[in-house]
Amino acid sequence: MTPGFPTASAEVFRDILARGVDTAIITQDQAERLAALAAGPEEPADDERLRFVTGFADVFVTFGVLLFLGAVHVLGGSMLGGGWSSALVAVFAWALAELFTRRRRMALPSIVLLLIFTVSCAYAAALAIAGTPSLPASLDREPVTVFGAAAVTVGLVALHYRRFGVPITIAAGTAALAAALVALAASIAPEPVAAHLPVIVAGAGLAVFALAMRFDLSDPARLTRRSDIAFWLHLLAAPLIVxxxxxxxxxxxxxxxxxxxxxxxxxxxxxxxxxxxxxxxxxxxxxxxxxxxxxxxxxxxxxxxxxxxxxxxxxxxxxxxxxxxxxxxxxxxxxxxxxxxxxxxxxxxxxxxxxxxxxxxxx
Structure with a gap:
């Protein structure tokens, strides 16, 4: 927290610096020097800052999002079927992101909406490719379905990031890309992939970790959006490796x-x-x-x-x-x-x- 500023003001100041760097108004070096000037001689209160909630409004909106999209999923499933229901949820998640992410810039609702959008897109794409009303209990024998659904999800998540710029989107897209590559390998050489799947998963985790470090090293003072992107990538890489x-x-x-x-x-x-x-x-x-x-x-x-x-x-x-x-x-x-x-x-x-x-x- 910046000394002399309330917590909320410090978060606003950090967001302004991050947006200034992202839009090329100021450079990374200038942002770091401005932050150091505002912070004074004291060390920051938290050495791994990440904004989830700026107020109870975030929690309240997130609760409403879960209720609304949950109802859309249930009603859509009863009238249209599982695939169309998931597609409808994805459309509504995008529409809600236009308000709560793009306009109001609310952190927690943005994260939840992105996760719902990603899962809904993946499920709808998998059902469309499989051509069945429901997916089998295990997808390890359906590499073509997994590859197609993951590839579609990567493209849609990329469009979401270009529109809204939510930091967790990079991790979601990376997870979908990793799933697509593993599924592609399984479709080409199923037996070797099955025999060495733990090694492949750990290798994918190391690749994600390397990507996370690239974002981390590009923002050593952790002032811009790249630091938040790195956090979510580390959160994805850790279980894949461990x-x-x-x-x-x-x-x-x-x-x-x-x-x-x-x-x-x-x-x-x-x-x-x-x-x-x-x-x-x-x-x-x-x-x-x-x-x-x-x-x-x-x-x-x-x-x-x-x-x-x-x-x-x-x-x-x-x-x-x-x-x-x-x-x-x-x-x-x-x-x-x-x-x-x-x-x-x-x-x-x-x-x-x-x-x-x-x-x-x-x-």
Whole structure:
């Protein structure tokens, strides 16, 4: 928050700077210098700012949007069928975005409307391509349907971003593009893709992470819309990277636990150590990039592993509360010491690398 300004005024000032850079009225360097001048010698109150709600009006409008579009979906489904109902919801979501996104610039309704628009477009396109009133329970055997629906969604989401410029749109379009590419590969070589799907998903996550870092590095002071785009891309990349790796380790641990011999027990312990090691690595990456979303995706697996360790020492009845206690203490300690820990980690990096990273906490 800018010293001397109410929170709302600081958000308005930041939005003005972001719009000034996006419309080429001022340069990125000028925006950073103006923000530094307004902030004075103090550090910003939050080192990973993201605007969701500017007032209760955002929550109130979002509630109305969900009620209205939910009713459109139900009524449209009963009269027109699932595909046309989803298309109708997408049309109404676009129309509502004209008011609440383009004119009133409300953050939370804009995010919700974009998500509803994306899902509705994907579902309507999938039903149209499949030519059926409903989709099968599993789409992994329908790569052509997934590819077509994802490709259509990418195009429509691109039009949405060009019209409204909601930061989360880039992440939604990237997710659809990744789904399209994986489906295309599955249609060409189904067996290799099925056999190596976790590796492919993790690779897609790394590609999304690289894109997120590109946006982050282009706005090191986190003043413009590019910082918000990077946040949503990191939020998308994290589970794509973390889930295939940690789920494989947890599954390996579960399989080894069924074998009672000493070798299996040692291997199971190694799998547990690997899970915790990956979470520690994620913590370091989160500190380096100053993005907590990367770490949050691994906390569930860390909690499972900690509970497993607690059960092994004979405290099975208290495994859940104790694992939550340890996990909560870790998160709180990391949050409380985020800035000094980040400074310490960045000092270990080469100077030219450290200088290019986001430094919103006055490092």
């Amino acid at each position: 889930h295939p790796v940690l789920s494989a380790l947890v599954a390996a641990r579960s399989d080894m636990a069924l074998d009672s011999n000493a070798t299996a027990s040692l291997s199971a312990s190694g799998a547990q150590a690997s899970v915790l090691g990956v979470v520690l690595l994620l913590s370091i990456v989160a500190l380096v990039t100053d993005r907590r979303a990367i770490l949050v995706s691994g906390l569930a697996y860390a909690g499972y592993t900690i509970g497993d360790l607690i059960r092994q020492i004979g405290l099975g009845n208290s495994a859940l509360p104790l694992s939550l206690l340890v996990l909560g203490a870790f998160v709180l300690m990391l949050s409380a010491g985020w800035r000094p820990l980040r400074r310490a980690v960045l000092r270990l990096l080469p100077g030219d690398v450290s200088r290019r990273l986001p430094h919103p906490v006055g490092l």
